[in-house]
Amino acid sequence: VSVTAAKGFVAGGVHAGIRHSKPDLAIVRSEQPAVGAAMLSRNRVQAACLQVNREHLSLAEPQAVVINSGVANSATGERGKLDAIATAAEAGRLLDLDAEEVLVLSTGVIGVPLPMGKLLPGLRVATQALSPDGGTAAAEAIMTTDTKPKQAVAAGAGFTVGGMAKGSGMIHPNLATMLAIVTTDYPLEPGEAIEFLRPAVDESFNSISVDGDCSTNDAVILLANSASAVERTPAADLAFAACLRKVCADLAEQIVADGEGVTVLAEIAVTGAADDRQAKAIAQRIATSALVKTALFGRDANWGRVLMAAGSAPFNGGYAEVDIDRVTLSYNGSVVLERGAPLGVEPDVSGATCAIELDLGLGSGAASYLTSDLSYDYVRINADYRT
Amino acid sequence: VSVTAAKGFVAGGVHAGIRHSKPDLAIVRSEQPAVGAAMLSRNRVQAACLQVNREHLSLAEPQAVVINSGVANSATGERGKLDAIATAAEAGRLLDLDAEEVLVLSTGVIGVPLPMGKLLPGLRVATQALSPDGGTAAAEAIMTTDTKPKQAVAAGAGFTVGGMAKGSGMIHPNLATMLAIVTTDYPLEPGEAIEFLRPAVDESFNSISVDGDCSTNDAVILLANSASAVERTPAADLAFAACLRKVCADLAEQIVADGEGVTVLAEIAVTGAADDRQAKAIAQRIATSALVKTALFGRDANWGRVLMAAGSAPFNGGYAEVDIDRVTLSYNGSVVLERGAPLGVEPDVSGATCAIELDLGLGSGAASYLTSDLSYDYVRINADYRT
Secondary structure, three states: OOOOOOOOEEEEEEOOOOOOOOOOEEEEEEOOOOEEEEEEOOOOOOOHHHHHHHHHHHHOOOOEEEEEEEEOOOOOHHHHHHHHHHHHHHHHHHHOOOHHHEEEEEEEEOOOOOOHHHHHHHHHHHHHOOEOOOHHHHHHHOOOOOOOOEEEEEEOOOOEEEEEEEOOOOOOOOOOOOEEEEEEOOOOOOOOHHHHHHHHHHOOHHHEOOOOOOOOOOEEEEEEOOOOOOOOOHHHHHHHHHHHHHHHHHHHHHHHHOOOOOOOEEEEEEEEEOOHHHHHHHHHHHHHOHHHHHHHHOOOOOHHHHHHHHOOOEEOOEEOOOOHHHOEEEEOOEEEEEOOEEOOOOOOOOOOEEEEEEEOOOOOEEEEEEEEOOOHHHHHHHHHOOO | OOOOOOOOEEEEEEOOOOOOOOOOEEEEEEOOOOEEEEEEOOOOOOOHHHHHHHHHHHHOOOOEEEEEEEEOOOOOHHHHHHHHHHHHHHHHHHHOOOHHHEEEEEEEEOOOOOOHHHHHHHHHHHHHOOEOOOHHHHHHHOOOOOOOOEEEEEEOOOOEEEEEEEOOOOOOOOOOOOEEEEEEOOOOOOOOHHHHHHHHHHOOHHHEOOOOOOOOOOEEEEEEOOOOOOOOOHHHHHHHHHHHHHHHHHHHHHHHHOOOOOOOEEEEEEEEEOOHHHHHHHHHHHHHOHHHHHHHHOOOOOHHHHHHHHOOOEEOOEEOOOOHHHOEEEEOOEEEEEOOEEOOOOOOOOOOEEEEEEEOOOOOEEEEEEEEOOOHHHHHHHHHOOO
16 A cells, blocks of 8 residues: 555665654665656745756656655745756666656755755765665655555556555645655556546645645646556546546545644535536635634634635636526535525534535536644644744 | 714714624714715625615715714615615714714624614614714624624824724624715715725725625715815815725725734736726636635635736636736745746745735736635634524
8 A cells, every 4th residue: 555556566665864863765766767747836836856857847848756754845046946856866876767757846944045065975875775665764864744554555456556646635834735656557658647637636735725825836746657557448448547546535534533722523525616616616716715714623613704715716717607596505414495495494413524515506516625734733743833 | 093083073983783682783973964975885786775865865965974884784684675664764864964964784693674663762862972082982882793893994184084994804793894984074065975985995895805706785975064174176086085095995894804803814916918997807706716816815826826817807707818828927026927837936925914016918907805714613603693
């Protein structure tokens, strides 16, 4: 159950000394030629490593990923870019790859330069640690405030998809950076990886709300090395896509569930929107509303807050379409509002999960979002992290 | 210092029984023919009273405003609309005005109908209480979780602008409803009030962040009755506009400062943006970021979070323009990042106010936003309110 579950992948995680005592450096590589794709943060402030990765992805297919925790290498100026390039070059030398075949990810404090005197020697140790059994060590080395490593696997007929992620649900010591590495031995041609990755990410990592903040370092990377002997057919492609979605969704759910301070996982399902994009805007607005999230923490089916959020979902410079007279809303299957009329029902929301279903009655647009509550611990950890 | 500071306005606040023991019903009226304007919530879910107000404003100049606290009359279906109409009609009868000359505002729990059996008799008592000295009673009657009434006044040469507001900074038992009534004896012609009100609101009530949530009931109303004998000149108009801005800004600041759980007031000043709209998008994104606000609570000059927020400010379907290499950022006058390079400075942010200045170095766009921290008490109050 790890990033090395698929044939032909090795990984390792070690302590390079970037952080005080925890493992802080991981490598994932394919042992045979792979193709790959990456979805990187769209934040206008890009960590140095993401800038370098974009360049590398334009030049070559990625064969290995280096990830360090502890320092984000973001807002580090020209030096940060040179450090990311040097990291890829040294990893390439050790792994017998071109520098452009190596992607570099960082997560941690921003505005602080990478300690290259520790990172470069650490790469040698990490390379020596590479093994088909090293997936869990790698998943541990990329953790920051995560309380447990996040790994997932899904197997199809003759092929496997595996992955690891780090991310902080609601919380991160610095920027809620979300990283995921997904590997597969399913055979993909160059250029195909992104076509499979994008929809899987949209409905998993892009449909979870942490705290509405988008890191400068977020990245999801897919490596596919064709090590399985599977024959490509339309049916096999569909099976692969399903496995990829499953692994991404599994990792995304683990991220939300592991958010420090999280006491409730809530799924916001929006149906009947004018179109899918408006459904997603509304689901996201509900999932990120501080008032909705504190009500979840208080186990309060405060549905007025859901309506308030639904009515103010930014869309095309205004708000997404809502007609209160057509809205039906339920909590855990109990309808509280039917076509705009409150029913006086008090649903049970005392559990650790909550299903909020909002039917707008306008069209066929639908979307769902996974979110969590906003608790005292969220405030505590984010207020305290540097002190 | 109240909504009756300008000549020719009376107000009153009474206990009608909508709430258990606190005053809950207020009236503000002009004693002579007034012109007026309103800026109402753009939330797609509109409280019944706002729907009625839009209709009234299209038919007549407003002469009086009725405000109840305790029940928001939102998500109350057709009945809610009829209740708002009946409220305006009864107030009009008592005040000798057409129903269309009365605006009705409500704030409180949503999904619950107005208790008309208490509200209608209360209107008679409130009408009897109307007086030039009734401003503070009115300001108290519209409070919900506000800990103090919010009033402001500014005087020009021969004229006065006065106002009251309620709102909850970060907190409201239900929807963070923000209401403000501003009155003046400055002479305005029909149609002019909105021209003066809009810019004053944009840089005050629309430039404060509470928790990023936008109520279904938010409203700002201006009544101008020409009771001063001031002669209209371009200079007098400018002086009036300045007084109006001052009253709105004063009330807006009182709203943020009174947010329960607020321990820090922060002004986010964005300069050097590509244009003013992008500056405002960026300032708003910073001001509403949970990570920025928890850092403020922790007295942590965690400037990486400000950059993260700045780089992900929604604008035109993407993010507003930021080039990290041109960004200069300071806290309380201490520069922490200069043209993209961190300076290793640790500014003092231990006080009860914090000035965050972000210069994007791109153009001449500027905007500022007033915000507060996100504290334990915010979570406590919003998680607990109905239980």
